[in-house]
Amino acid sequence: MTTFARTPFGPAGVAILLGVFLLVFLVIPVAKVVFVAFQDPNTGAPTLVNFVDFFNTSLFRESFFNSLYVALMSVVVASVIAMPLAYFTTRFNFNGAILIQTLGVIPLIMPPFVGAVAMQLLFGTNGSINLLLDEWFGINIPFMEGLNGVILVESIHYFPFILINLSAALNNIDRAMEESAQNLGASGLRLFRRIVFPLAMPGYVAGASLVFLKVFDDLGTPLLLNVNNMLAPQAYLRISSIGISDPMGYVISVILVLFSLFALWTSFLAMRGKEYATVQKGGGGLMKRDLRVWEKAGAYAVVIFTLLIVLSPHIGLTLLSFGTIWSFSVLPDAYTLANYQEVIGTTSEYITNTMLYAGLAALIDVVFGTAIAYLVWRTGLVGRQWLDYLATGALAIPGVVLGIGYLRTFYDVEVPFLDKPLASWWVIIVVALAVRRLPYALRACVAALQQVAVALEEAAENLGATKFRTVKRVVVPLMSGGIIAGFITSFATAAVELSATIMLVSAESDAPLSYGIYVFMQSAAGRGPGAALGMIAVIIVGVATYLSHRVIERGKRERALEAALAGGV
């Protein structure tokens, strides 16, 4: 932040530097991937032959439809989990609302691939639940069979996106919208169908398309569940086993990007011009009513059942990390701390690497995010929006694609003095993490900047502060809450990112936690230590999430207090 303020050559210079960074580490690698996908591998001439090959190979066709099926089914299952919860919180005076809010956060603090193996032990064919079901009822339900497993793990992890967006949409409906319909004679289901549902629809679609995007792009979960006949795993396997010149990885990348863009576009269309923030001053949200006793019992039953399912990866992971042997039994045979001792004793570099990479990436994100936010919203630079578009565009680039792009682009680029290609230097992992998290950090910084009234800046300038001094002394301090929250969020998500990382780790000693978990989980003997490592990751992310929540809440309270004071005068 201070570097920005001291940069000698003005906003335009900063903008150019940022533009060059995004060009080199986002645009060129992605362009390269697309280019290679449309290039004949032998002659280098432009061609569609790779795509023809792709769709003529039954494995790829199957992978394509599997990915599509898994993504769509995950949306369905996630909706089934999220909809009742959203309805309870917004429609009833329900004490369990806090439980539901917690439910909305818990899954997000554990990346899906971390819990995947634990879920297999709980819900697999020989997992705890099926052992019990078999003993009691003589049945076996294939929760985790093949694609089912991916769908279950992904939807448990990503349903909060739908829960949060849908609840927000429902809460944004002004009570008068509903009352006016009642006043005109509508009630019950008709009222819901004609007024409440259409008004909440954009929020739901936005959440659902995010889930689709995340699941369609996810590499870690299918890999850990050993489901390889999906697009992202195929891309990874082609590049890592056949080699960087195999065109299929690139074709898959293009397809992944296209579908990501499609999902983002859908979500954009859903929200565009339909931000039905209909709440006026005074009471917002739908009419809430009290629950009858049996209704309350039912609601609690649903919430607690959901909570159990949502917590099952966490429970499973905890058991696994403290267990000795856990196989063909409901619970582990015995409990031990050995897994943690092993992880901390022998592979502590996973943890230190993670802290270093995620910390650096998050720092880059907030510095760039603040700079871009300021340039876009507070200066008149020509083409400044492009910085925003570019940085936000990273949303549409799956980690695998970015990883492949970096490998392809930076393999020939030697790092000075180190005598190795940039693509295998650990710094490239940091850059990949930074680029992938930049859209989120940028939104946090933009939100923070919009809280700072332009008049506050003008007052500083009026009193003789230059632009840079103003940014340094007024804007950045006032944005600090949002910047810190952005930093922590970037840090937490970067700490457990696997898909780009897995492509870019070239030496075990450079690997972060997520990669370590992946490696450990490959073998039955490694599951215990892998789970211990997973627990450490969960704790890091959990603490970070909590901190960011605290920072945001404090900011909200302060603003509310200021508003109250200002209003009271």
Next chain:
Amino acid sequence: MAERGPVSVRIEDVHVSFGRTRVLTGVSLHIEPGEFFAFLGPSGSGKSTLLRAIAGFGPTPAGRILIGDQDVTTLPPWKRNVGMVFQSYALWPHMTVRKNVAFGLEERKVAAAEIRRRVDAALELVGLSEFGERRPAQLSGGQQQRVALARTVVVEPRVLLLDEPLSNLDANLRVQMRRDILELQRKLALTTIFVTHDQEEANTMSDRMAVLNDGVIQQVGVPMQLYDRPANLFVADFLGTANVLEGRFAVEHGRSRFRDESGIEMPINDVVKYESGAVMFRPQNLTIQSPGSGHAAGIVPLPGTVQYVEFLGSIVRYAVAVGPHVILVDASHRQGDRVFPQDAAVEVGVDPACVITLAQ
């Protein structure tokens, strides 16, 4: 469904509480068929709660609410056929103007052709025939207000309820809309109740009004009557600027006489039954002149000095220090009239006929 002719609204001893907070206490009112009635009061006075109770929103009140002869106290909102225009208009953003207006008719299972005809008529009535296919967001505030009105009256409700109908409009539009709503109400001969915190709105629009404060009706009557003969200090103050002097009343020779601690005295035109209380007189009912220039018969002179002068256009407002009191006097301004400067010695003339007595 629609009854012939306008109906009355009777509110009998209604109490409403939100949890432990009492919002309305012992409210009783009889609103005549076809009347344009206003609930006037400051925010938090319970006026919106009362309106919403008539529409069926909010907690079920204790007491009875009758529309026509029907007791609607426990009826859900969608069975009342009472039209309400919300303060925020509450137009559904996902429907076109036409769809919004047709909604209530569709809920009433009216035939499609009939719906088309009535929606057209309603849009025509509010002058928005051209705007049927627009979305609410594409309309100005005034147009949205008209759509909300059309949407409500198209179902031919028994009673029309308007919640702060003008509060979201700018000043010019407000005056226009005031007339339009009144004209519409007369045309439809619809019993109408509207809520406002603005006494000018209530004065200009309503046949009668009820002034509410702290959940209790303070006074009911014709606007001018309430302004001139307020029943208590709250009404006197809320409806306009008031000079209030506290003191004691004594009966002399069959007439009451007011006397305050600083020695101000004046005869009262009727017999006051209480001993201590206050007198109230409005600034425009007073006269101001140079000392010793003589008074009309019966006028009580109060000598004082001008503390400050405010020129307000059509009137000049003087603050005159009379003993320990500051009395406001409005003199209508005519070009060339003499204006008393600050610190000038003056005499304020009080006409006992314009003095209101208030119990403590």
